[in-house]
Amino acid sequence: MQIAKARGAYVIATASPGKTDFVRALGADEVIDYTKDDFTGKVGNVDLVLDPIGGDHADQSLAVLRGGGVLVSLLNVHDATRAKASARGIHVERMSVLPDRDGLVELARLVDAGKLSPHVAKTFPLDQAGAAHAFLTTRPIGKVVLTV
Template sequence: MRTVTQRAFGGPEVLTLSEGPDPVLGPGDILVGVKAAGINPVDAAVRAGLYPLLGDPPFVLGWDISGVIEAVGSGVTGVAAGDAVFGMPRFPKQAAAYAEKVAAPASELAPKPRGLNHIHAAALPLAGLTAWQALVDAGALKAGQRVLVHGAAGGVGHLAVQIAKARGAFVIATASENKTDFVRNLGADEVIDYRKEDFTRHALEIDIALETVGGDHASETVKTLRWGGVLVSLLAVNDAATTAARERRIRVERMSVRPDRAALLELARLVEAGKLKVHVERTFDLAEAAAAHVFLATRPKGKIVLTT
């Protein structure tokens, strides 16, 4: 099978197409013929050696997949060859999704949402699970709450806006000027161009803030939260932000996404109900993985996807 392997840390050029054997199934695994694989910022960080989740190269990047089951391992029930599935297996361990076939735990995948093609299904798992786990699990989101989403045009952000709206929140979102219309069309109630406006003057009495920037930005975000609110950060939170939050009894949650079949099913229900749409800005062939990572660095709207 074709696979994208990297043998050294570095820029996108280290991603090279190679031939490899089919994955070996372990107990509880299924073999998925990958139709599409989503690309996420964490992939680029691992590739560059900035976030060494997978140890030293060689390894195969990627976690998001959508495809069709080709074989079922021992102990697996409830699924069969020919079933269409999607998910984010094994994170933060190697899933080797940049490949034509992936061996994945059946318990970490779910049926592909009805009416969603493989390209858009592959774009959903990691970003969608991150948004869901941040808002629903860590943030305990309730209807009527005010939610602030930073980076609302990105992979996680554009899904977080829609999830919050679907659960009855009032959503304030930040984005750059050329992406504000995109975010507004996602359903955000207010959109702030963070390059022109001070979001702390417009986003007030926030119940849950989703922080995707890090550094000093977290301290500024704390200012927007009501007494007793929740700051959910995908990045490290500095001491200044932690101290400011403690003084106002703001709960700080530093989260990392995890495989979660139940949440995948919830995301699929939102998709099938027409309440969640995945934006794919561009697709690349598996052989173009390096070019896809170059494009990822431009911070496109939504997601980009590799196809096999």
């Protein structure tokens, strides 16, 4: 979200009630509480959806995309969803990030400019990886970091 904002995007996000303030603080222009509202009834004609959930959620995301928009999923997208997207001229991408020098330099530039601020919920020593994994089940706000 912070990267999208740094690039000038208008960002609409979904979040649970306990995370809406955090998401706003990250820069969301609009936040939809997905436990109360169906995002497909709240927004439409968007250029890009980043879908971290997959499954039926990717299908729902098509409903808010404009023709020619882009659906970026962190997970595999079903062939049926891809076919629906193609029929509307929507491009579907599976997101994968490979760190390279240029990308890392740009991220560092955004951090230095105050436009990207990673939020760390908790740090664990590497030998406590099990505890870190258990902590993730509490659905913390922010990243969990293992230190070496």
